[in-house]
Amino acid sequence: MRNDKLTFKPSIKSVTFGIVGIIFFGAFTFIMLSNKWTVNEETNEIVGSIIMxxxxxxxxxxxxxxxxxxLNTKIIKLNSRELQIIKPLxxxxxxxxxxxxKKVYQKKYKIKSSFKGQSLNVYDGLKTIVVLKNEKEIYINSFDTIDYNKFNRAIKQLISSKSNNEFEPEDISTLNKWNGVGWLVFAIFTALIIIWAFIIKPRT
Known part of the structure; x- marks a missing residue:
């Protein structure tokens, strides 16, 4: 690896998921706090308020x-001397x-959700685990990082060259860049409908 510094920026998917999540759940929070709560006559008022x-x-x-x-969005920088992790926000x-x-290895990384008791696979990717000599671990995954494959190869080659061990690249051809995009589009569409139906429309 040359002395050039490699920079790996946050993925658009990760940032967008965070923003959409804030809008989606924030909209419900706003609706709950901005409207007067009406408790069913058959329900104790205190109990009803607690539930709400x-x-x-x-x-x-x-x-x-x-x-x-x-806020924990990361920018990763790597050169022959150090690995830098920056959280600019x-x-x-x-x-x-x-x-x-000490070592670097790779494992599967999944984001799951559930609906009516069924487990739903939102994202299926990979994560790189960097183990330090003090046994602390640092995780960098393919959902959060653009050019994850390039990062994984670069740091493994770098560690291998420093330890004089032969480097054997892993098969990461199954990593699909479109993985999770369908859920992202669905989340954006749902968030926009909620904002329009419960916040914008009642005010027009």
């Missing part, structure tokens, strides 16, 4: 979870010297 607050807090939790996801920077890396 629980539902609202669930939506708020998922809104904040997606916000945290988005929260101004965090981490530098790892190549000499401090």
């Amino acid at each position: 607050w629980i539902i609202t807090l669930i939506f708020l939790f998922f809104t904040l979870s997606n916000l945290v996801w988005l 929260i101004f965090l920077y981490k530098s790892i010297y190549i000499k401090d890396i």
Whole structure:
């Protein structure tokens, strides 16, 4: 590997999923908080209010979870001397010297959801696990990173050259760049419908 620094930017899918998640769950949170709650006459008012607050807090939790996801968006930089992980939205920077890396290996990475008790596969990809000499692990996955294949090859070749071990590239031909796009389009479409039906339309 040359001394040139390789830069791997966040994937559009990951950033968009975070934004859509904030809009989707944020819209429900806004609806719950901006409308007067009406409790069924047969239901105790206190119990009804508690249930409504629980539902609202669930939506708020998922809104904040997606916000945290988005804020943790990473830019990866790699050269012959160090691996840099930058989180620009929260101004965090981490530098790892190549000499401090013990090994690098790859595993499957999946994002799953569930509907009516059935498990749904949202995304099926790969993740690179960087194990440091102090046994700490750093995860970089194909969902969050553009040119993931290139990153995986580059860091493995680099570690192999430093340790004088023969490098054997893994078969990663099954990684599909369109993986997860269908769910992303569905999420965007659903979020827009919710915003129009419950927020924009009632105000017109």
